[in-house]
Amino acid sequence: MDFTLDADLEAIRRRTRAFVETRILPVEADRSAWDAHDNIAEAPLRALRAEARAEGLWCPQVPRDLGGMGLTVSGRAVMYEEANRSIFGPAVFNCAAPDDGNMDILARVGRPDQQARWLAPLVTGDVRSSFVMTEPAPGGGSDPGMIGTTATRHGDVWRVTGRKWFITGAEGAAHFILIARTDPNPEERRRHLTAFLFHRDQPGWRILRRIPIMGPEEHGGHCELAFDGLKIPDENRLMGVGDGLKVTQIRLGTARLTHCMRWLGLAKRCMAEAQAYVDAREGFGIRLADRESVRLMLGGVALNIQIGRLLTMNAAAALDRGSHARKEVSMAKLHVADTLHQAADVAIQLNGARGYSRDTVLEWIYRYARQARLVDGASEVHRMVLADAYAREGDDFWGWGA
Structure with missing residues (x-):
């Protein structure tokens, strides 16, 4: 390659x-x-x-x-x-x-x-948007088949009722993509979801709160929403009735990988911050950069970043070829999320109190990094994806093409 x-x-x-x-x-x-x-x-x-x-x-x-x-x-x-x-x-x-x-x-x-x-x-760039899928228990999270928010059709209009939460960017968004249940049959898990488009000025929904989180926030925060009769014209349905899961899979496959792309940039920034400090800082008559323990820490992070880059590019190439690349994306998501946290942690450790302070960007990245193992599917979900793929494919799991 x-x-x-x-x-x-x-x-x-x-x-x-x-x-x-x-x-x-x-x-x-x-x-x-x-x-x-x-x-x-x-x-x-x-x-x-x-x-x-x-x-x-x-x-x-x-x-x-x-x-x-x-x-x-x-x-x-x-x-x-x-x-x-x-x-x-x-x-x-x-x-x-x-x-x-x-x-x-x-x-x-x-x-x-x-x-x-x-x-x-x-x-x-005139407006921002939000993707409205995740729900409080017992609704849908990593398993969209559990979504309970409903959209009921009345002629050419759909009426939406339900609750969503941890909806990124909702407070600052004007345009929304909503995933709701349109088939009342609870046994029909794969064909019961539909995607809709709506505008913030439409009545029948509201933001209940901006959920306080541990880390820094995207513009518009992470919000809890209530729908109590939002009316959406059928012309604002995205794809067909029952295609909501397909919309979700098409969107999230690439979106998960673009998270990895961005996280690799942050991990490299952590390395740069750490290297600059250990190059200049001396203690007990030796530069930190010359200590074997420091070099081992930085070498381990550098290795994992490069592995993450290769996994990410492999998954990207598979997506470009038209593959769903589900296991390739899951592998990248797992590894890069862990690597980002490792890079931030090592950089803070090597910078000492300076790294823990707000004199550098490292504490920002450290707080942000913890969400990486949760967003767009928790790490445990992606491990299950890989286990299921291996159970189906056996040795073909490690094939050379996707």
């Missing part, structure tokens, strides 16, 4: 890296540019987004004819890794979750009129 980047993709990688270095990192270093939830504030975000668009570094996941860069999944792996060298990078390039996955699914399965209404404002 040849991982050499072609000239165009290498140019994008270099331009992205330079933009992060010269434009975004100085803003990140200025705490006055942060909002109350430890994300980039709106004014500096608008300014940087305008510069990114002028540089042609905008919406890498969206096809060119819809206003984006039209990168393949493999191409996104290269750019996203560079983008998330800064904690603000993905938001600046308009490839942060959940908008990233929502734009991807709308570009892939939305009708042209739906793309004009629901996708185009996301591509221009």
